[in-house]
Amino acid sequence: MFDTLAQGSEEKLSASRELRVCGAALTVLAEGALWWEAERMLVVADLHLEKGSAYAARGIALPPYDTRTTLARLDALMRRFAPARLVALGDSFHDRDAESRMDEADAAALGALTAQTDWVWITGNHDPVPPRRFGGTVMHELRTGPLTFRHEPQPAPASGEIAGHLHPCAAVRVRGRRLRRRCVASDGTRAIMPAFGAYAGGLNVLDEAYENLLPASGFHAWMMGARSVVPVAAHRLEGD
Template sequence: MQTLKEKPIHLETHPALTVCGVAFDLTPEGAAWLAAERLLVVADLHLEKGSAYAARGQPLPPYDTRATLARLENLIARFRPRAVVALGDSFHDRAAASRMDASDAAHLTRLAKNLDWVWISGNHDPVPPREFGGTVMAELRLGPLTFRHEPRPAPAIGEIAGHLHPCAAVRVRGRRLRRRCYASDGTRMVLPAFGAYAGGLNVLDRAWDGLFPGLDFHAWMMGGRTVVPVAARRLEAD
């Protein structure tokens, strides 16, 4: 288990998290950058979640896809990756592509066609739509790492996953802060949901039982311009 200094880390320093000896730079937007492979990793975009809710009579502003793609494009422009890996649930449901605004669909197609893009299958999108390009895979192996959607019970050495939408809560000077986060014990990592409308599940929730034995992990909490590692023993449940 690596030793971490629990203090704010500014984006300009690209706070690094090591999984099985492989260093990832973490961004406060919720993407992980694997510089050695020029690989940008995101999880749970949930594109067209807003329109899915609207179809069920729960109207939400229909701009979540546009906002999510804009944030992703900004990261692509910053890091200039060779490849993007989307760790499943990139689309909120099987009909997401048919509801997508034409300009948003064209935007996504432009992004995907200019990169080696890997769509990992998720539980919301077991068969991601093909019209946007890229390669669909159940999981991707790269050296000691395995990129998949749903985390498996420990030990899952080298696993990079999404699905659980991790968030964490901590009390600072009497004020309770709750943020999306990365979760890692140095042997595996779960990424936060990247989608604009994606919620978060507290890393102390029972759904996390069996992933990180005991409290021997850190939540890398996202702020506006920082990512801060916080030991699990300091976190609060919801």
């Protein structure tokens, strides 16, 4: 059903699609990440590690495996692309105490990942001071070529911005059935990335939170299925 979103396209559906932001060719991955081949850079946003344990501490029972699941997905991408640099766009940890609640096996797995590449932690509102235990470089934002990587999107124009924070998702109706998926939202001058974390939710791209970030009808939602990525024009989307 999801693949029918690409009706009329001559391109074969795949687990990734190319997106251009200010001339930079980025590959949108169905896993919820971006790959910048020219820089050998893998980009993820909003891992929210230890969100499950944070909820459990407040009496909300969730299976305590979100960190392990998120790291396993990240490890698979690392093995696939062998990036020279990985950029995590903030809110990588759900709160300042996430490190103390992390299982030692998960902590070791994260440390092994950060040791494999030039790892950059962009600071977020949930983790303004990412733990130093896991290595990597902490930055407020990173500028590379025409692109600026930061956590929270800035009001337009923000040319070349790659950000997270809002956990974008999109909804579309196909053959009478409503489909809602994570997405990268982009108008070609910027891209807002979905949350990569296993327990992270999503905010519809038609929500008022995006009003000063994306043109009302001049953007696409690069919607992600299990095995495909489909760009859908804003005028085809529907709100929640």
